[in-house]
């Protein structure tokens with residue numbers, strides 16, 4: 001059993017996943033519980049309740065989940081006024097023949113599946129939006145929470161959830177809703193997830209690329225690095241943008257890479273949950 005969750009705050013999130021896995025829960029239950037914990041955590045301004053809004057002041061959520069053994073995936077994009085985007089993404093995977101629902105359709109689907117209307121804004125997120133309106137400054141925000149998990153059966157899954165790039169245009173959907181960009185896994189190979197500027201992850205189908213490298217025998221950290229190198233080669237205009245990747249191979253080996261400093265991931269190896277800091281590629 002293994003779990004990876006991203007950013008320093010991923011340590012607490014990973015502990016939630018570890019508890020489910022240690023109790024013989026399946027990988028999807030571990031991922032859903034971990035990411036719901038993040039979505040409920042108002043200290044985290046990049047997911048669920050308290051997530052930073054778009055330019056119009058509305059919080060729009062993206063989330064995705066994938067199950068290795070069946071290669072099924074589900075996702076939502078631009079989901080408003082709904083508490084647990086990761087759970088709605090899982091319902092899309094399990095209860096429909098579709099993979100991605102967006103906007104009002106996603107919201108209606110959530111209502112129909114028992115998710116009541118919920119105000120995601122907090123006093124703090126409203127204050128930051130007001131401040132942004134006055135100054136129109138981009139936020140430096142760390143975005144996205146994600147978890148990759150392998151359960152007692154060896155089943156592999158991955159999930160991500162985010163309120164997206166802070167102060168984005170209404171209707172903008174990022175990598176966390178796009179299989180192969182923000183999240184991807186293949187049973188017997190491994191899983192990967194992305195955080196940072198979603199447009200850059202989408203440009204190179206980042207997480208699919210990481211898993212493809214692992215399939216060819218490249219270790220997880222190197223697979224993440226090669227994917228970022230490819231992005232750098234294709235897009236010379238990255239400026240100060242951050243894109244970071246984390247991966248968990250089917251044998252439990254984890255790794256990550258990032259363009260900019262500050263990225264870390266939490267790694268639970270079945271016994272210990274610890275933070276692994278990642279040196280940036282820079283450039």
Ligand code: GLY
Pocket residue numbers: 062143144162163164165173174175176194195196197198199
């Ligand atoms: N990586 C999250 C986003 O760009 O929306």
